[in-house]
Amino acid sequence: MDLWFTEQHTKDVCFSIRVEKQIHSEQSKYQRIDVFESKEFGRFLTIDGKMMLTEKDEFIYHEMIVHVPMAVNPGVKNVLVIGGGDGGTIRELTRYGTIEKIDLVEVDKRVLEVSRAYFPEVSEKLSDKRISFYFEDGLRFIREKENEYDLIIVDSTDPFGPGEGLFTKEFYGSCCNALKENGILVNQQECPYYADYSKFMKRAHQCMQEFFPVCRIYQAQIPSYPSGNWVFGFASKGLNPVSDLRDSEWNKLGLKTRYYNTDVHVGSFAIPNYIRDILADTTEQQEF
Amino acid sequence: MDLWFTEQHTKDVCFSIRVEKQIHSEQSKYQRIDVFESKEFGRFLTIDGKMMLTEKDEFIYHEMIVHVPMAVNPGVKNVLVIGGGDGGTIRELTRYGTIEKIDLVEVDKRVLEVSRAYFPEVSEKLSDKRISFYFEDGLRFIREKENEYDLIIVDSTDPFGPGEGLFTKEFYGSCCNALKENGILVNQQECPYYADYSKFMKRAHQCMQEFFPVCRIYQAQIPSYPSGNWVFGFASKGLNPVSDLRDSEWNKLGLKTRYYNTDVHVGSFAIPNYIRDILADTTEQQEF
Structure with missing residues (x-):
């Protein structure tokens, strides 16, 4: 067979x-x-x-989407996760006792149910008492929010289909309003190598730059994803992901991680020239 | 079709x-x-x-195998390249006017000839006057060398077939003898993710540690290679690849690169925990 x-x-x-x-x-x-x-x-x-x-390499994605912002602002209390119905991002977030409240907005409840049925090690913390579930469209959910979250994590599918609205200017503007003064927005921004994906990285980056004074990308190596190299966006109203990293504070927490460490944190923001060039190139700039 | x-x-x-x-x-x-x-x-x-x-992503491999050691020791004059018959490593090396002599040891002359015929942009500098060609086995070539090179680059095929001898203890011992006091050895060490490859990374690292006081690995993201993530080894008799990086000196050279920059240099030495664990694990240690 x-x-x-x-x-x-x-x-x-x-x-x-x-x-x-x-x-x-x-x-x-x-x-x-x-x-x-x-x-x-x-x-x-x-x-x-x-x-x-995949069971074998999901730790890379989930550790990098959570511990990077948490090590920059260990004071995060209120978190919004958009997408991420599989529970992997939730699992990493719930390791912080200091987080008080997590709103999980997942448009498709079946993703949660399937993850619960088949990926117990990914979904195990979906029962955490701090989580409120909203099975609705993330774009609509966030429109009414103001000055409410310390951290927004956009753990979306690719920007084809249901995830599409999460790569628009309107969405990032709403995120900006929904975040508090020290707020951080992190999202997955696809693969920087193949043009079909990197155009979304570029679009997301350009949209985020319109609303956030600090706007950076960082990389993680995820073998089961296209090209094996994945990009995340980090945007904030002031906190810098590298110079504001609270490395000794984070290391004192004693969290055992399989990919993330505070050296990798800093290293992940070192971007190769060809990717810098894609982001700097404004020739294809357009209205989103 | x-x-x-x-x-x-x-x-x-x-x-x-x-x-x-x-x-x-x-x-x-x-x-x-x-x-x-x-x-x-x-x-x-x-x-x-x-x-x-591949024409599209070879710049990543060749820039990372050359500019990392050159930015740590800009005084490199005599270089030995083992393998690398395609000429990509040579092309990057010849950009340094300070390099006086390059010995290229390639077991298979046909690799050079094929590269010259089909990859003009990779092989274009194989005509540089500083190069001496040796079409023989790298392991044998290096046995007789002592205190001769500032930099040895092992740009080998995978350690199955002709490249096999370049992943042995004898070979690294010979490299150590062939290097001068400030000498650096860089080699390609396969992919850290899949076990069939990472066992060679581990073996190479263990062998190199026996001869070199400084022994580190660094990563580059190469989409056409297994898992998209590739590891290089950096070994020296004293120079540290991060704390001895001469970043402002290198940047003053004004070399235009598409992947490498001195931030990426530092970032590439930040190693995820699961890879650190593979290297630290001594349970499968054996005689090579």
Whole structure:
């Protein structure tokens, strides 16, 4: 038996994982959700045929989207997570006893239910008492919020389909209003190498720059994602992700992490020239 | 017409590139050499079916294997390159007017000839007058050298086949003898994520530690290589790759690079915990 899951990273590049078996498949109201079992990456979750997470390397994405902002502002109390129904971002957030309240806004409840059924180690903290669940559109949810959150994490799918509104100027403006003075916004910004993805990185970065005085990107190496290199955005009203890093404070917490450490934190903000050039190039600037 | 080149990154993971046409194929005395034309990666060179370089992302590998040591010791005059017959490492080295002499030891002359025929932008500096060519085995070549080089770059194929001897204790001991007091050894150490590759990273690191007081690894993100994340080793008799970085001196040279910059230099030495753990784990230590 020779069964392969293949994702087209571009129309001319494919990444394939040998599958032991498909263990779940459904068309939810919003998207197609599948779960597979594999030797190399363990169980993995795809949405509309695109890799969302694998048991083997999900720690990289989830640690980097959470611990980077938390090590810059350990005083975070109120958090908004948009997307992230699988629970991985929640799992990392709940390790901070200082966080008081987490609003999780996930448009598709079935992502949570599927993660609970098949990824117990990813979803285990979705039962944490500090979480309030909102199964609705993130763009609409955030419109009414003002000066409410210390941290917003946009843990979205790719900006094709339901995640599209989370890559618009309106959305980042609303995030800015919803954040307090010391607020930080972190989002996933796709892959910087292939042009089909990097155009979204560039668009997100340009939109965020309109609202936030501090606007940077940082990288993490995630083997199951296109090109293996992924970019996150970090925006704030003042806190600098490198010079305001509270490294000794974070290290004193004694959190055991498998990817993140405070050296990696600083290193992840060192951006290769070709990626800097994409972000600096304004020739394709347009209204979003 | 639907033609794909596929490389098995592990027995359960494949990476495929759509090919316009195969433009060269031969079995040399040592290995099978192929050249393909593709839209996404431009022309690319494979050896024994493994990706060696693509026109689109070769700059990442070649800049990182050369500029990292050169920015730590700008006084480098005599260089030994083992492998690297394609000429990409040479191209970056020849940008330094201060380098006086480069010995290129490539076991397979056909790699040079194929690169000259099909990759003019990679091989263009193979005509530089400072280069002496030695078409022989690197392991044997270096045995007789003592206190001769400021920098040794091991730009080898994977440690299966002809490249195997370059991952042994004997080889690193010879490198140590061949280097001067301020000498630096840099080598490619495979991918840290998949176990089939990271065992070679670990082996190389352990061997190098036996001879060199300073022994570090650094990373670069190369989309056409397994997992997209690649590791280089940096070993020296005293120079530290981070605290001895001569960043302002290097920046004054005004070299235009597409990946490397002195921030990336420092950042590339920030190693995620799971990779640190692989290197620290001594349970599988053995004689090489």
